[in-house]
Amino acid sequence: MYRIGIDLGGTNIVAAVVDDDYKMVAKAKTPTAIPRTPDEIFDDIARVSKEAMAEAGITIADIKSVGIGTPGTVNSDGVIEYANNLGFDHVPAKQMLIDRLGCDNVFVENDANCAALGEAVAGCGHGAKDFVAVTLGTGVGSGIIIDGKIVSGANNAGGECGHTVIVVDGEPCTCGRKGCWEAYASATALINQTKRAMEEYPDSVMHELAKEEGKVSGRTAFDAMRRGDIAGIKVVDKYCKYVACGLINLVNIFQPEIICIGGGICNEGETLLRPIRRYVESERYSVYSKIQSKICKAELGNDAGIIGAAILGD
Amino acid sequence: MYRIGIDLGGTNIVAAVVDDDYKMVAKAKTPTAIPRTPDEIFDDIARVSKEAMAEAGITIADIKSVGIGTPGTVNSDGVIEYANNLGFDHVPAKQMLIDRLGCDNVFVENDANCAALGEAVAGCGHGAKDFVAVTLGTGVGSGIIIDGKIVSGANNAGGECGHTVIVVDGEPCTCGRKGCWEAYASATALINQTKRAMEEYPDSVMHELAKEEGKVSGRTAFDAMRRGDIAGIKVVDKYCKYVACGLINLVNIFQPEIICIGGGICNEGETLLRPIRRYVESERYSVYSKIQSKICKAELGNDAGIIGAAILGD
Numbered sequence: 202m203y204r205i206g207i208d209l210g211g212t213n214i215v216a217a218v219v220d221d222d223y224k225m226v227a228k229a230k231t232p233t234a235i236p237r238t239p240d241e242i243f244d245d246i247a248r249v250s251k252e253a254m255a256e257a258g259i260t261i262a263d264i265k266s267v268g269i270g271t272p273g274t275v276n277s278d279g280v281i282e283y284a285n286n287l288g289f290d291h292v293p294a295k296q297m298l299i300d301r302l303g304c305d306n307v308f309v310e311n312d313a314n315c316a317a318l319g320e321a322v323a324g325c326g327h328g329a330k331d332f333v334a335v336t337l338g339t340g341v342g343s344g345i346i347i348d349g350k351i352v353s354g355a356n357n358a359g360g361e362c363g364h365t366v367i368v369v370d371g372e373p374c375t376c377g378r379k380g381c382w383e384a385y386a387s388a389t390a391l392i393n394q395t396k397r398a399m400e401e402y403p404d405s406v407m408h409e410l411a412k413e414e415g416k417v418s419g420r421t422a423f424d425a426m427r428r429g430d431i432a433g434i435k436v437v438d439k440y441c442k443y444v445a446c447g448l449i450n451l452v453n454i455f456q457p458e459i460i461c462i463g464g465g466i467c468n469e470g471e472t473l474l475r476p477i478r479r480y481v482e483s484e485r486y487s488v489y490s491k492i493q494s495k496i497c498k499a500e501l502g503n504d505a506g507i508i509g510a511a512i513l514g515d
Numbered sequence: 516m517y518r519i520g521i522d523l524g525g526t527n528i529v530a531a532v533v534d535d536d537y538k539m540v541a542k543a544k545t546p547t548a549i550p551r552t553p554d555e556i557f558d559d560i561a562r563v564s565k566e567a568m569a570e571a572g573i574t575i576a577d578i579k580s581v582g583i584g585t586p587g588t589v590n591s592d593g594v595i596e597y598a599n600n601l602g603f604d605h606v607p608a609k610q611m612l613i614d615r616l617g618c619d620n621v622f623v624e625n626d627a628n629c630a631a632l633g634e635a636v637a638g639c640g641h642g643a644k645d646f647v648a649v650t651l652g653t654g655v656g657s658g659i660i661i662d663g664k665i666v667s668g669a670n671n672a673g674g675e676c677g678h679t680v681i682v683v684d685g686e687p688c689t690c691g692r693k694g695c696w697e698a699y700a701s702a703t704a705l706i707n708q709t710k711r712a713m714e715e716y717p718d719s720v721m722h723e724l725a726k727e728e729g730k731v732s733g734r735t736a737f738d739a740m741r742r743g744d745i746a747g748i749k750v751v752d753k754y755c756k757y758v759a760c761g762l763i764n765l766v767n768i769f770q771p772e773i774i775c776i777g778g779g780i781c782n783e784g785e786t787l788l789r790p791i792r793r794y795v796e797s798e799r800y801s802v803y804s805k806i807q808s809k810i811c812k813a814e815l816g817n818d819a820g821i822i823g824a825a826i827l828g829d
Contacts, residue, residue: 274803283803331669345768347661354770355645356806364800365764369682369699369757378763378798385683443683449692450679454659454768456668484692486678489588489597492670 202265203257205250206511208312208503209271211235211286214242216249217504218257218264219511223323225504227257239292247301266306266514269294270315270506274358279309282357308513312506314351314360317344319509320461324501329458333451334499335362337444337464340375341383345455363387367446382450385443388419388466395422395436402432419466423473441473445480452494453486463499470498516579517571519564520825522626522817523585525549525600528556530563531818532571532578533825537637539818541571553606561615580620580828583608584629584820588672593623596671622827626820628665628674631658633823634775638815643772647765648813649676651758651778654689655697659769677701681760696764699757702733702780709736709750716746733780737787755787759794766808767800777813784812 203226208215214233217225229252231245250267254260271294273284279295281287294309310318317334326332330349336342341363345352353359363383364376371380372390384390395417399407407425411417422440425433448460466473478496487493501508517540522529528547531539543566545559564581568574585608587598593609595601608623624632631648640646644663650656655677659666667673677697678690685694686704698704709731713721721739725731736754739747762774780787792810801807815822 347666348664350662352661352769355772355808356770356801356804358801358804359768359770361767361800364767365679366760367680367683369685369760371683376800446680446683453675453678454673455666456670456673458669486675486690487670487672490670490672494669 203259203263204265204511204514205253205267206507206509207246207250207267207269208315208507208510209233209242209246209269209287210312211272214246214249215507216246216253217507217511218253218259219508223508223512225507227253229253229256233287235286236288239289239297242287243294243297243301246298250302261302261304264304266308266511267298267302267304268308268310268315268510268513269298270310270312270510272312274356275309275311276357279307281309306514308510310351310510310513311353311357311360313342314344314353315507315509315513316463316505317346317360317509318351318512319505319507320463320499320501321346321349321459322512323508324505325461325497325499326459331455331457332459332461333362333455333457334461334463335448335451336499337386337388337462337466339387339389341387341447342464347455362447362451365447365450367443367450382443382447386440386447388464390443391419391422391436391440391466392417394440398422398432398436405432406430407433423469438476441476442480444473445477445484448477448496449481449484452481456487456490457494458492459495459497461497461499463502463505467498474498517573517577518579518825518828519567519581520821520823521560521564521581521583522629522821522824523547523556523560523583523601524626525586528560528563529821530560530567531821531825532567532573533822537822537826539821541567543567543570547601549600550602553603553611556601557608557611557615560612564616575616575618578618580622580825581612581616581618582622582624582629582824582827583612584624584626584824586626588670589623589625590671593621595623620828622824624665624824624827625667625671625674627656628658628667629821629823629827630777630819631660631674631823632665632826633819633821634777634813634815635660635663635773636826637822638819639775639811639813640773645769645771646773646775647676647769647771648775648777649762649765650813651700651702651776651780653701653703655701655761656778661769676761676765679761679764681757681764696757696761700754700761702778704757705733705736705750705754705780706731708754712736712746712750719746720744721747737783752790755790756794758787759791759798762791762810763795763798766795770801770804771808772806773809773811775811775813777816777819781812788812
């Protein structure tokens, strides 16, 4: 049998047919083209789903389940309660897709949670039952899998590990709190930390690197560190310490088999992961346990959300 | 049918017969009298269990399951891997009790997790499926229930929310980290915060109160606040802010139906809970959700662990 996984994004709608080995055998996409009505958007979701099925040479009769990953909050009836960037307010996504596809087995879930499920089952988790996915991007996103299931709490708004305070009265966060992990461990935070260090170190090579690239980016400090620049070394070390602080918190709470790290900053690979693992090993609570949480890089990239959506019904 | 719940503590062993309404119908206890061998201790556990059954007028044939709550780490085979204060190192608790009681349905779990399960099912949780219990005592203990089950991670060492950092590079914690929630929100932390404020405010009524009580306690600042003492007011406000900081972190991660707070400090009741709820409401991430986590006082006290142990097999 096959499943359909759909990624409803602010920019594109992507639908894929996924087989029993969690491989995408066909894929179709179309621009989301917001602002549009939910009906227009769901007509397009159904259309690209059918295109993907046609490309795979199958019909809806071959489909076990359909899953959609969407931004925002989804309730247990498959209604998108609120999705700011799509302009959605109480959109009955599940029913709208049942009506359009003729398949009753439809599931709707937050996109970050879908991505976590996809990585846990088909990515770096290799089927891990207890798994946490963290994305270091513009913000710090996260998804929690316990006993193979997504954890989203009583109101489906849970899993916001980026919005846990690690510095009481610290840096202001977009959520309104002060000192959230996101305000220290996101790419945005790293860029701010880099800019501050550049002010403090006028001789740092980071000034040159930023000029070459045309801006200060999440790479600036890492590139400077690779050239032995003291300011770059300091920025990277402090950033790794902040990332690790939040990860150790998650280890002490969940003791998951695996914590997976994704997002742009992860392109640094072992340069990022090695010092982070060292901090985690030195501070985690479970010193006596034989089993310890592994920290690894996300493997599926953007496909994680589509594969996760496809297997929501499994 | 009935169940047996056992609390294996550092001071006493308590066994109780629990009925289908989660009521304790009979109870027996004996001193743990450590240091003793595991065999001696488990002989006594079996003996008090039989005494409790005799008092209830039932036999082992009437028992559905037996559960033990123990300090330390328990693995999935019911072996107590390590319990410092009992001097236990790889004690096969489950098998030892099966051999002594003649009941195959035996479960072993960490005592804080048992207490969380007891409160969730039979206490202030009223059967909540997503539930977090926090104990503000010498340390900050916690137990997490998701979908009705205890969350303890891949190595059974999870649920240590007290050891999540809320102040990077902050106060030293007993676990070796700096800035853990426990180092700010435990009764021990409150006493330290009170002592510091007393140094800063030599005219505070807290000096008098401490002299009357013979020591600075977790009540000193609260009592001073009730008399309008400015230093007492400041200590209590800051302490409530620290407690709330960790609770908001837990809300943003879990969005549980209920967070239950126990431990000695909770005798302050609404004096503690009202300001904490205000902080939580103003900062939680889920502002748009109709369902919000309730924060309430633990109801079962020491019985929570026994009832939780009794229902481990449910």
